[in-house]
Amino acid sequence: MGVVPTQRETEALTGAAPAPAHADDRARAHTTLPGSSLAPGSARALVRAALTEWTGLALPGADRLTERLAQDIALLVSELVTNAVVHAGTDVELSCRLESTGTVVVEVTDRHPARAPRDADADTETPEYGRGLRLVAALAESWGVTYRRTAKTVWARLTPAGEDAAGHEGLTAPERIAHDDPVLGDTLRLAGILAPEPRGADGDRDWLGRGALSFLAEASDLLAGQLDEDLVASLTGQLVVPRLADWCAVWLEDEVTGRGWTGAGGPPARPARVWHSGEHLVEELRQALEKEPPRPPEVTSPGPRPYPWPGAALGPHGAALAYRLVAGGRPLGTLVIGRAGLLRFPDEVTGLVEDLSRRVALAIGAARQYARQATISAVLQRGLLPGAVAEIPGVRTALVYEPCDKGGPSGDFYDVFPAGHGRWCFAVGDVQGKGPEAAVVIGLARPWLRLLAREGYGVADVLDRLNQLLLDDATEAADAAARAFAGPVAPGDGPQTRFLSLLYGELTPYEGGVRCTLASAGHPLPLILGPDGSVRTAAAPQTLLGVVEDETYASETVDLLPGDTLLCVTDGVTERRNGSVQFDDGDGLAHALAGCAGLDADLIAERISRLVHDFGTRPPDDDMALLVLQAE
Structure with missing residues (x-):
């Protein structure tokens, strides 16, 4: 998944998630989700349905399932499944169970070949993986990764508001973390897990503090199921502008031939979609961007890279970043964002857009797969x-x-x-x-x-x-x-x-x-x-x-x-x-x-x-x- 949990977050990196406190099968929900852009939304729906059912059955611990805990569980599941789909690219198994104490344990398993865990004492994450599981670590009471030969499981425990220590009465897990560690609490507010404290007119932090993860969950729902890549590009602009940037542009390229980039002697690349918060500047911005298309880097990663500020269209001062849109290891295009009057984007914005760019790439990949299948089907139908x-x-x-x-x-x-x-x-x-x-x-x-x-x-x-x-x-x-199958053939195979x-x-x-x-x-x-x-x-x-x-x-x-x-x-x-x-x-x-x-x-x-x-x-x-x- 790309994030290194600290020793404080879990002491059993290679261990399994804790066993359930009781063996009531009704307190467990399990499903397998296809590795597509629809998976996070399906996962959230499953969890919400399970929580409702457990409450209706009055199972042990269900009386402690507050609305706030339910929201935390849904957001955590969304991030775990999104990371699994984006980074592993396989089908995903989701398991959610209720313990008699009211604690909920979530497990997400992918079938990507396992790799050895990195140094557990490290407190940083590889840049291309964004912030997703760091937020999971902060949101969950405890979490870890179970590595197996053919699979990898990320598990997390979420506990209801506790009364286990002085000053903790009535607090949720993130609130208890903020109470004990003000620095980490500030990180949680910037990530959208905790509401911001009054801090003046910092627009970015105030907006992000009110719901970064909620924004990503809603963006996933909006992008999932879109069957046209141009529509995905259009929706991306509406999500980014003006919430996160003054303007943005999306370049789309052929994932096999790389068409869409400027080639030697070829025509200049054209952005598929361009937006600006000031509509009268869109055409002028488009013309400036066409003169300076982003160049594909040698290493495809969604992490932000500096992009030349289009001063001819927007004036001399501003910051711009380019994010590669990559799904399943294949480059699909580039998302460029810009904001006037900045020397650099705040870290909380760059991280959030990086997470959003993964969802955009996943949706574009799904739309292209659908388009390929529709084309093949149409050709078949005409021939039949x-x-x-x-x-x-x-x-x-x-x-x-x-x-x-x-x-x-x-x-x-x-x-x-x-x-x-x-x-x-x-x-x-x-x-x-x-x-x-x-x-x-x-x-x-x-x-x-x-x-x-x-x-x-x-x-x-x-x-x-x-x-x-x-x-x-x-x-x-x-x-x-x-002759082709060495082993037994499953029904339907x-x-x-x-x-x-x-x-x-x-x-x-x-x-x-x-x-x-x-x-x-x-x-x-x-x-x-x-x-x-x-x-x-x-x-x-x-x-x-x-x-x-x-x-x-x-x-x-x-x-x-x-x-x-x-x-x-x-x-x-x-x-x-x-x-x-x-x-x-x-x-x-x-x-x-x-x-x-x-x-x-x-x-x-x-x-x-x-x-x-x-x-x-x-x-x-x-x-x-x-x-x-x-x-x-």
Whole structure:
């Protein structure tokens, strides 16, 4: 974590945290948090919920959980988790337990390879790590670090207001520290752990004293979950100006190529965002900063470095600092802050901005990861679906396709394509699951459907071969996984079974109608709407593809006469829920289709889609595909 606890803070640097005073499992909360910008907020929510539950259950010691102690616990957990996420970059385990004395013990474990503790007598910290755990040390009654071969745990104990010594009655732990050690107490006030004493008009110390850690916690919540790096940069400016500086700027760079810096013969780097407390100075400041972009140092650390004061835009006097934005060891950009009329920034401001810069870098890294995943998903989605639906002579076609998750590959797919010799084929399918596994199955199924159809195979033969293809592919994947894994495979870690429900058919137009041969493999059955409003099913149910070895499928043939409409849907339509009721309960889809008599294909697709959406009070939670084929 980067901070050296003094001997007074803990005498057991390599020891484990104290055992609980009682074995009541209800007095313990435990969770694993992903190493992302959302982790600190999730950790605070868990702790608040646990404290509320313990109080409601009247557990031993819960009567001493004051609001002030709860706030201290939330802030401490936020700092521990933030440090773990930023410096270790792994998933984080959080444990919080209540002792019968009212003491709360917090443990945060990361999976970063452990390193030997530094000199316990040292009273300083490595500059690039900021002040986070020094504040933890001051806030907690005792704390320490447990080093293991594959993990590292930081633990801390927070005690309620004590009555254990003269002059300590009713004081919190930080207040007792300040009572016994005025110098350390002043540090706590500057850090925002204790309210400031009246000290005149020192604006920085007064603001910081009222809530530095609260500011960082709120900043974490604001930045976490932002999925656009430019928005993160904009929020950073609003957080810094005017609280901590008169102006600031954020440069963003490509984490792989370093684009964004001035290169030999290249264009000058441009700051992504620039703010000034005086809006009329923003453009002039931007132009000055573009002439003097920050240069990436050889060593990437978030610690502040001097930055040339842009005197041409803001006058001759002022101080400016540059902070590298680094997440997961990768440089993402630079944050520059400045204030007029100073020779140097106060230490309490530089430390606070350093802690803030870590959160900004974490949020930018998360936004970039999301953007990469969204781009990959969009490319996959485009490759898994046809570029256009083929036009079929004598058939009107309408399609509704609505993936539930806009950021990932859908499990539903469709296709309408010419198969040659006066034949056209159509398919509506649904893969078990979503995301990459679904994309693999669709990437197999759709090209093979086209290939087999154009090779002249009939509907039943196509399903037979596709079924065997999925089974063979799943077997090969399982064999590959068995060779790759040296140890036992945890549930969910191995290759997933690849099931596919599919409605597949072949259309052959002739004078006066369209001959349709089709088969349904574990899929919602297709419906035919006649001009008179009658509705009937057009296929018999059969087994899912990819389940039974050597399964033999059968097809059925119907003639679609002018005005007949074939409706094909996925289970996102039939299983749309309103409470415990599904859309297709009591033949709901057939009744809805009967009400579409006399409408053309486009209006039928639009009406069924609207009825499905209106059926539930919440947005659909499954992908939906709907294909309408109407004989003219």
